[in-house]
Amino acid sequence: GIKMDNFEPKLAWSDLKVNADGLVPVIAQDYQTGEVLMLAYMNEEAFNTTIRIGKMTYYSRSRQELWIKGLTSGHTQYVKSLTADCDYDTILAKVSQVGGIACHTGAPSCFFNEIIKKEYTERNPLKVFESVYQVI
């Protein structure tokens, strides 16, 4: 048979629970490194557009309009998976981040303002793996 990507979603927008603003928060995570890139929001149009075009599409609360991520910046996020949580009010999106830059500031991730940090041994698996790989 012909191999096709199947974009038919297992859940529809109506299966999700919206917040007080009628939106659903979406966590975007790099599908390879596991780095959390940003939190943004979807309305129904953003959700359906994301599934149709395979690129993360949010609802911009500041501009109050549909926001196809990367349309102006080039920093498109290609969808690898969308998963709802146990109570269907949050989406986790695993994405391929074009350019490795998710944040409008030019940072790889939007999370860079430290609040607290306990010291711990770096065990980021990718970094450990890369070190080991070079030895091998």
Next chain:
Amino acid sequence: GIKMDNFEPKLAWSDLKVNADGLVPVIAQDYQTGEVLMLAYMNEEAFNTTIRIGKMTYYSRSRQELWIKGLTSGHTQYVKSLTADCDYDTILAKVSQVGGIACHTGAPSCFFNEIIKKEYTERNPLKVFESVYQVI
């Protein structure tokens, strides 16, 4: 000198922007595997309690009360770091998840309801590393 953990936060609650409900969404992520565990919310009391006791403390929207995660289930989340995003309206918490179970359903992560998934080669770094490590 005496080595101490420094829990003095670099940002205070007043530096953050709350949503329409007066809360800030918090993404909890396993600090070792990078797995996104859950999304929950903090109010000022939850934020300050988290920093004071070093255990993730949320505001339960359903019960409308402070929720020290793990207090009844035992599935405490020890704080490794808290980081605000570029516009200070979301927190990323890296945590050590006791028992490896974050979800009230008993699942490791709350994100298990598949919406869509494109096929891609597994490159979860921890899994790759563990395979390589066994060979070494």
